[in-house]
Amino acid sequence: SQTIHQWPATLVQPVGSPLSLECTVEGTSNPNLYWYRQAAGRGLQLLFYSVGIGQISSEVPQNLSASRPQDRQFILSSKKLLLSDSGFYLCAWSEGLSRQADEQYFGPGTRLTVT
């Protein structure tokens, strides 16, 4: 069966420090991968998605970047964190090779607090 892992589970970082959040998926090949963020009092917002290795699409302009160095690995990064980067970050995957209306499977999330 497929599983999705995220780490760390929680993170407290000072403003201006770098960030690296990792997501890995097991039990599937060529998945579509997604990074979402939930800021306080707001719904989940898609930040990035990837349909293949090295292919990253950004949905909103921001201080963050994403990379996909391996088929089942998705990394969310920042060179310098801002206070507004605080939030709950969720990684998700869906079956690749088919774009429409696929169920997305979510990881446990990372709670990031920027101080």
Added chain:
Amino acid sequence: AQSVSQHNHHVILSEAASLELGCNYSYGGTVNLFWYVQYPGQHLQLLLKYFSGDPLVKGIKGFEAEFIKSKFSFNLRKPSVQWSDTAEYFCAVMTNSGYALNFGKGTSLLVTP
């Protein structure tokens, strides 16, 4: 602006009460609709989904939702809730033009014994 609205942010019900959570969206064109649930301490998981066909869809654990195209709505219902239904519920919309699931802000449901 395109959006997904969930009308109730916090709902408290007694066991055996009926549940209806509202969801409206403002996207035009063809949409695919989802309800996700997050139980305490667990991952976000799919409750049910609508792609096409019968507008009344049934999901897990006795939940159902009705797609009313003319009202841009996809309300979630359950005739009799249980204490184990205590969770956060999210409505989400996906258009045919993108990959994103566009979520509402969520509704926190507390079911009291």
